[in-house]
Amino acid sequence: MADSRLAKNLGSFFESLSFESPKEYLPPSLSKLINSNYYSKDTYFSQEEIRKGLNSNNDNEIYIVLKFLVRTLTTKQAYDEVNQLFPHVIKNINSRNLKIRRLVYYILLRFSDQQPDISLLSINAIQKSLSDKNPTSRALAIRCLSGITVPAILPILTLSLKKTVKDSSPLVRSASAIAIVKCYRLDRAYNGSSETIGELLSDQGSLTSQLYAFLDILLSDNDSRVVGSAIVCFRTVFPGCFDLIHGKLSHLIEKLNYLDSYSVELLLDLLTDYALVFLPTTEAKATAKTDQPAVSTESATANATKSVDAPSPSASGISSTISGSPSSSASQVLHDLLLNLKFLLYSDSPNVILAISRCVSTLFPFALDDLQLFPTLLKFTHSSARSSFDQSHRKELFLEEIDHLISLGLVSNVTKPQLSHFVPLSEDSDLASRLKIKILFRLIDSDNFDYIFNELKFIIDDSDKPIQLRRYSLQRLNGILVSDLSADQLSEVITFFMAKLRTPNDDLVSENITGLRQLIQVDVGTYVDVLIKLAGKLVDTTLLAPVAQASIIWLLGEFSIRGEKDTGGNISTLRRYLPDLFRLLVGKFKEFDTLVKLEILHAISKLITNDIYEAKKADEQYIIEDNATFKLFNYVLQLTKYDHDVDLRDRSRLVGSILPNVVYVANDGVKSGQMNVDELLGDFEIRRQCEEKIEGIEFAVYMFQTDKPRPVLGIQKESETLKCLEEYHRVTKDRLDPAYLEYYDEVRAQGFELKDYSKYVKSISGGGERPVKVLSTHGISEDVHGVGETLPRGSNVSKYKLQTLDDFLGDDGAADSEGTSS
Structure with a gap:
C-alpha cells in the first residue's frame, strides 16, 4: 500500500478513537508519517470527502483538500466539479x-467571473484582512480584491487602495501598485469607454483621476520595491503622462541601482523618452567635446561628486563630457543619469543591457566608448555548454543590437580578438550566423581584410555549412567589391571567384559571376582582362557548370560590344575574336544545356544588332552577302527553331521577327537540313524583308543594347525577423519648444514630498512591522515575514513532544492561528 493511502487510513482511524487521557501521545514516527505523507501527487478525494474536508474544523484537513483542488485545476481542468464546490471553498476565507x-x-480568482454573487460575499472577509497585523496577509488581500472581475467592487477597491497606498509595509504598497493596474483594466473593460487618458483625467471625480493620485503617492515613495512596482504601473496605465515624472526625475534616477531588473528596464526606457522631449539634446555637447581641451581628472572628479558620492575616475571622466560644471537642472539630470549607467553595465540581465544600449545610443552616443558598452554587449553573444532556445534568441538579439550600433557609426577600433567572436560556429543558428557575417563585413577595413577574407573562404569551402549561409557570404562579399576594396584586395577576390566557377552548386556559381559582373559593368576597360580569361574558359565545356557558361556568354554579349573607351586595345581585340569564339560554341551547340543555348542566341543577336546599328550611324550600308556573322546568326536561328525546348523555340521566333534573317522570312520556309544563306538572299522578297528590318533596327537596339542596372544582391533584410528590436529602438520624434526648457527646469527644481511610511511604528491598516510568531507543523516556534518565509531557527527551539491525535489534528491549527494573531 502506498504511503499516502496508509497515512490517510491511519489518520481516519486515529481520528475516530477517543483517548482516556488528553495527555496521551502518538509515537513521533507515526505522527511524522501521517503529517508528511497524508497528501501526495497520487492522493485522490471523492466529492463527499472534499465536502467533508472543506467543512472540517481541522486546518490541516482543509489545507490538504484545498491543495488537491488546486492540483485538479492545473492538471485535469475539472472546472465543473470545482465550480460546484465553490461555496464550500469560500467558507474558509x-x-x-x-x-x-x-x-x-x-x-x-479563478471562479469569480462564473459565480459573481458568491464572490461578493467574500469581500467583507477580504476587507478585514486589510487590517491584519501580518503585512503579507494585507498584501494578499489587496491583490485578491483587485483580481475579482466583478464591476460592483470598484468603489470598495478604490477605498481600499486609498488606505493601502499609505500602508507602513512596502510589500503592501507594492501590491497596491499592481492593484491599480487591475482596477483600471476592470473599469475600462466593463464601462466600455473610448476616451483617452487625457480626457479621463480631465474629470476630477473619475476613477482614473483617483488612480492617478494614488500612483503619484507611490512614485514618491522612499522604498525601491514600491517605486519599481509604481514604474510598472505607470508604463501600463499612464504612459506619456510625464506630469507625474517632472518633480520626481532626480528621485527616480537615484533609485536606478536599487530596483529589480524589470523595473530598471522600464525606467531606462521612460527616462530616454523623457530626455528626448523635455531635456536639451546632447548632440551639441558631444560636438563640443572634441573642440574643448581635455578636462583634468581632478576637475572631473570634483564635478562628479556633486551628484554621487565618490564615483570612479572613469565615471567622472564620462560625466564631464556632458557639462564641465553641471549647474542647470537639465545638465545635472543628464550628468546623474550617465553616472548611473556606468554602474548598471555590470547587470547580468540582458533586458537591462539592451535598455542601456538604447539610452546611450539615443542620448549619449559620444560616451559609448568610454562606457565600454560594446564589450558588454559582446559578452552576451557567447555560447554556453548547453544552448537553449532562450540563449539562442538572446544571442540573436544582441548581435542585432551590435549591428545596429555599427550601422550608426558608434563602434570603432574593434580588435582582432573581438572580431573572432563574430566567426560563425557550428552551434549557431542560421540567423545568428548571418548576423555575424553581416557584422564582419560592416567592420572590414584594410587592416583586418586578410583575417575576415580567410574566414570567409573557409565558410564558403566548408561543405558542412548550409548552402544558404555560403551563398549569403558571397552576397555580402559582392556588396563591398566596388567601393570598399583596394586594387590588391580586388585582385585576391577575383582570383578566388575565378577558381570557384567549377563549383557544382548553381547558386554559388551565380554569386561568383554576379561579383565579377559588378566589376566589369562598372569599368569594362579596367577589367577586360577578367573578361578575356572568362572567355578562354568557354573553350573546354567540361571546366564550367552550365550556369557559369551561360553567365560568361551573357557578359561577353553585353559588355564586349559596347562603345566604351579602349585605352589598352584589349576590348577591340576581344571584339574581333568574338565571331570566332561563337563559331566554336555553335559547333558544340547540341551538347549545351538549354540555358546556355538561350544565351548563345542572345549574344549573337546583340553582336549583329551592334554591327548593323554602327553601320547605320556611320551612314554606311550593312552588307549581308558573304557576311560570316550574318550566316552564323541564321544558323543559330535554324538550330533553335527546331529545338526540343518550347521556350527556346518561342524566343527564336521572337528574335527572328525583329532582326533580318532568312530562316523565318523565306516563302517556303527553311527546313532543318542544310541551308545556303547566299542562295536564299537571291530571292527578291526575302532580301526586301531583310532590308526593311535593317532600316528598323532601332527597335532591336532598344531590346538588346539598353543599359542594364547593377545586379541586385538579393540579401534579405534580417531585421524583419527581429521586428521587436526595431520597434524597441524607435523613439518619439516630438521635441519640446526651446522656449519652454526653462519652465520645465523650474518645475523639476520644485521637487516633491518624499513619502517614508516605514518610519511609523503602527500601520494605518492596523498592523505593525514586527515579525509574526506562528507555530510550525512540527510544533516549532518560528518568526515568519511572509508565506513560506522562515527565519533561521534559534538556539531555543523546542524539542519534539509526544501528543495526542486531538492535539495534533485540532489544537495544532488553533495554536497556529493564535501564534499568527499574537
Missing part, C-alpha cells in the same frame, strides 16, 4: 491560517 487563505484566494 475567514480562516486564520495564511496558507489556507492563500489557496482560497487562488480559487476565488
Whole structure:
C-alpha cells in the first residue's frame, strides 16, 4: 500500500478513537508519517470527502483538500466539479491560517467571473484582512480584491487602495501598485469607454483621476520595491503622462541601482523618452567635446561628486563630457543619469543591457566608448555548454543590437580578438550566423581584410555549412567589391571567384559571376582582362557548370560590344575574336544545356544588332552577302527553331521577327537540313524583308543594347525577423519648444514630498512591522515575514513532544492561528 493511502487510513482511524487521557501521545514516527505523507501527487478525494474536508474544523484537513483542488485545476481542468464546490471553498476565507487563505484566494480568482454573487460575499472577509497585523496577509488581500472581475467592487477597491497606498509595509504598497493596474483594466473593460487618458483625467471625480493620485503617492515613495512596482504601473496605465515624472526625475534616477531588473528596464526606457522631449539634446555637447581641451581628472572628479558620492575616475571622466560644471537642472539630470549607467553595465540581465544600449545610443552616443558598452554587449553573444532556445534568441538579439550600433557609426577600433567572436560556429543558428557575417563585413577595413577574407573562404569551402549561409557570404562579399576594396584586395577576390566557377552548386556559381559582373559593368576597360580569361574558359565545356557558361556568354554579349573607351586595345581585340569564339560554341551547340543555348542566341543577336546599328550611324550600308556573322546568326536561328525546348523555340521566333534573317522570312520556309544563306538572299522578297528590318533596327537596339542596372544582391533584410528590436529602438520624434526648457527646469527644481511610511511604528491598516510568531507543523516556534518565509531557527527551539491525535489534528491549527494573531 502506498504511503499516502496508509497515512490517510491511519489518520481516519486515529481520528475516530477517543483517548482516556488528553495527555496521551502518538509515537513521533507515526505522527511524522501521517503529517508528511497524508497528501501526495497520487492522493485522490471523492466529492463527499472534499465536502467533508472543506467543512472540517481541522486546518490541516482543509489545507490538504484545498491543495488537491488546486492540483485538479492545473492538471485535469475539472472546472465543473470545482465550480460546484465553490461555496464550500469560500467558507474558509475567514480562516486564520495564511496558507489556507492563500489557496482560497487562488480559487476565488479563478471562479469569480462564473459565480459573481458568491464572490461578493467574500469581500467583507477580504476587507478585514486589510487590517491584519501580518503585512503579507494585507498584501494578499489587496491583490485578491483587485483580481475579482466583478464591476460592483470598484468603489470598495478604490477605498481600499486609498488606505493601502499609505500602508507602513512596502510589500503592501507594492501590491497596491499592481492593484491599480487591475482596477483600471476592470473599469475600462466593463464601462466600455473610448476616451483617452487625457480626457479621463480631465474629470476630477473619475476613477482614473483617483488612480492617478494614488500612483503619484507611490512614485514618491522612499522604498525601491514600491517605486519599481509604481514604474510598472505607470508604463501600463499612464504612459506619456510625464506630469507625474517632472518633480520626481532626480528621485527616480537615484533609485536606478536599487530596483529589480524589470523595473530598471522600464525606467531606462521612460527616462530616454523623457530626455528626448523635455531635456536639451546632447548632440551639441558631444560636438563640443572634441573642440574643448581635455578636462583634468581632478576637475572631473570634483564635478562628479556633486551628484554621487565618490564615483570612479572613469565615471567622472564620462560625466564631464556632458557639462564641465553641471549647474542647470537639465545638465545635472543628464550628468546623474550617465553616472548611473556606468554602474548598471555590470547587470547580468540582458533586458537591462539592451535598455542601456538604447539610452546611450539615443542620448549619449559620444560616451559609448568610454562606457565600454560594446564589450558588454559582446559578452552576451557567447555560447554556453548547453544552448537553449532562450540563449539562442538572446544571442540573436544582441548581435542585432551590435549591428545596429555599427550601422550608426558608434563602434570603432574593434580588435582582432573581438572580431573572432563574430566567426560563425557550428552551434549557431542560421540567423545568428548571418548576423555575424553581416557584422564582419560592416567592420572590414584594410587592416583586418586578410583575417575576415580567410574566414570567409573557409565558410564558403566548408561543405558542412548550409548552402544558404555560403551563398549569403558571397552576397555580402559582392556588396563591398566596388567601393570598399583596394586594387590588391580586388585582385585576391577575383582570383578566388575565378577558381570557384567549377563549383557544382548553381547558386554559388551565380554569386561568383554576379561579383565579377559588378566589376566589369562598372569599368569594362579596367577589367577586360577578367573578361578575356572568362572567355578562354568557354573553350573546354567540361571546366564550367552550365550556369557559369551561360553567365560568361551573357557578359561577353553585353559588355564586349559596347562603345566604351579602349585605352589598352584589349576590348577591340576581344571584339574581333568574338565571331570566332561563337563559331566554336555553335559547333558544340547540341551538347549545351538549354540555358546556355538561350544565351548563345542572345549574344549573337546583340553582336549583329551592334554591327548593323554602327553601320547605320556611320551612314554606311550593312552588307549581308558573304557576311560570316550574318550566316552564323541564321544558323543559330535554324538550330533553335527546331529545338526540343518550347521556350527556346518561342524566343527564336521572337528574335527572328525583329532582326533580318532568312530562316523565318523565306516563302517556303527553311527546313532543318542544310541551308545556303547566299542562295536564299537571291530571292527578291526575302532580301526586301531583310532590308526593311535593317532600316528598323532601332527597335532591336532598344531590346538588346539598353543599359542594364547593377545586379541586385538579393540579401534579405534580417531585421524583419527581429521586428521587436526595431520597434524597441524607435523613439518619439516630438521635441519640446526651446522656449519652454526653462519652465520645465523650474518645475523639476520644485521637487516633491518624499513619502517614508516605514518610519511609523503602527500601520494605518492596523498592523505593525514586527515579525509574526506562528507555530510550525512540527510544533516549532518560528518568526515568519511572509508565506513560506522562515527565519533561521534559534538556539531555543523546542524539542519534539509526544501528543495526542486531538492535539495534533485540532489544537495544532488553533495554536497556529493564535501564534499568527499574537
